[in-house]
Amino acid sequence: MKITVVGTGYVGLVTGTCLAETGNVVTCVDIDERKVNKLKNGQVTIYEPGLEKLFERNLKEERLFFTTDLEEGIKDAAIIFLALPTPPGEDGSADLKYVLGVAEHLGKILTDYKVIIDKSTVPVGTAEKVHAAIAKNYAGEFDVVSNPEFLREGVAVDDFMKPDRVVIGTTSERAKKLLTELYGPYVRQGNPIIFMDERSAELTKYAANSFLATKISFMNEIAQLCERLGADVDMVRRGIGSDDRIGKRFLFPGIGYGGSCFPKDVQALVHSSNEVSYEFKILNAVMDVNETQKKHLVSRINNHYEGNLQGKHFAVWGLAFKPNTDDIREAPALEIINSLLAAGATVSAFDPEAMPNVKAIVGDKINFAETQYDALEGADALIIATEWNEFRTPDFDKVLATLKEPVIFDGRNLFEVPAMFEKGFHYESIGRPLIQLPKIV
Structure with missing residues (x-):
């Protein structure tokens, strides 16, 4: 499956690398040109045990790519993960400007059906806001899904490759089918994919x-x-x-x-x-x-x-x-x-x-x-x-x-x-x- 991960921070880089490890072709997108160049050249930009080995292997086997161009990054992708920062404001609220900014940009460049996944930790109601931001500029079919990460720093690779559970928020049968296929290799031991x-x-x-x-x-x-x-x-x-x-x-x-x-x-x-x-x-x-x-x-x-x-x-x-x-x-x-x-x-x-x-x-x-x-x-x-x-x-x-x-x-x-x-x-x-x-x- 062809997948795009927008954001190469902690969650984005672990997610992209681990998705590539099961044979998917993953393109990671980030606006930070310096970081993207480091990643292209094989430099892991975060410290996480076990990540570097998987990163090097999937980069070498051409299943993991990096770009600063969002339009190039989503070309041919079936699924787009949004793994963007949601920093706290002074009142404790999560700042959604990065998530909604990318969503609005996606609306201008989408050409066919895709599943857009909120991987970032976001407040209740964000999926609806992302949907509205995309729909402002795109009248075609798409689904917005909530798929929160449960990665513990220090053991994040194991958490992704062998999750206790995968939580997926969607009412779309089309999205459910795609994500059941995507996460199948990670839950072979019987841990649940929980749809809600x-x-x-x-x-x-x-x-x-x-x-x-x-x-x-x-x-x-x-x-x-x-x-x-x-x-x-x-x-x-x-x-x-x-x-x-x-x-x-x-x-x-x-x-x-x-x-x-x-x-x-x-x-x-x-x-x-x-x-x-x-x-x-x-x-x-x-x-x-x-x-x-x-x-x-x-x-x-x-x-x-x-x-x-x-x-x-x-x-x-x-x-x-x-x-x-x-x-x-x-x-x-x-x-x-x-x-x-x-x-x-x-x-x-x-x-x-x-x-x-x-x-x-x-x-x-x-x-x-x-x-x-x-x-x-x-x-x-x-x-x-x-x-x-x-x-x-x-x-x-x-x-x-x-x-x-x-x-x-x-x-x-x-x-x-x-x-x-x-x-x-x-x-x-x-x-x-x-x-x-x-x-x-």
Whole structure:
């Protein structure tokens, strides 16, 4: 099948590459000429494990193409995916100018029946707006479908190639037939393709991400309670996660959720609720809890140093909002670093992938280390902000020898509290009891 993907950001590039992997001929369109030239020359423009190998193979086998020309890109395509940015406005609403701009352009260049798919995360009613934008300039047949993505950064290739489910919003039998054929190779193990109306599909994406954000915020509140009551959030997590009505996933407390999806999608769903005069009380609380949790580790650090961080130097391990990505959007690490700098401290940071993105924002306000151990040089304490695998089993002797003081503030609960005490660290984590080292007199 011949397919066009408009937009070569995170969703667009993963979608286009994975669709080509099952034999489709995919043309990806983007207005960024520099990015398109890089992609044509075999340079993957995002970091995502497993993507580069598929990208190189499909480029070589001429199933994956790139262009800046939309008219050229959609020629002969049966399906057009819109994988365009929908950035949040100040009021939390999703900005549809890119989606609707392309839709209007499509109306001027369509010549035959095509299925246009909203792959971007968009508010309820967007399919109707896209349809109207195209119909302004095109009187022929076409269908607009909502097909939200459920790609987790770090495992997006697996998520696309072996999806838990494929959600498709359409009432068109012609579109259903095409999309059943398209997604057939990805659901051979029996996972469902769920057809529904367009509005329900649009809401499904927001509802899924908002529910997961709620689980995270609930556990962060439980962690706050554990710290005050002397309980251990890890024990609580295991106790409730074994109940299959609750499940084990998204029950890990930390320093707040970030990334490109959860913050934006929760805000957008609250905005949509407000537009129909419904106050979504739970999600308003989720946003409040998340903002509080992002500040919690800095509060612990302040308490340890009795409110005086002036002149202190901190090592930070992890800058991305989660491991296995270079995405720093809404990353809690950035808020921690900004708070430390505002308090007069200095920072040396290390992240396996995200340092170039952070450097583009903060410049020389912090030091970027060559290795995780280089970041420890001259540091009064270590702060762990992202749970990269290489941080889970470090050389603790080297950490002890390099830090000025054996102090670790762990925002991701990577290590066991008693083991860290035995190694000689003052170790503070989230929602777990603190074992105090004896004071040196």
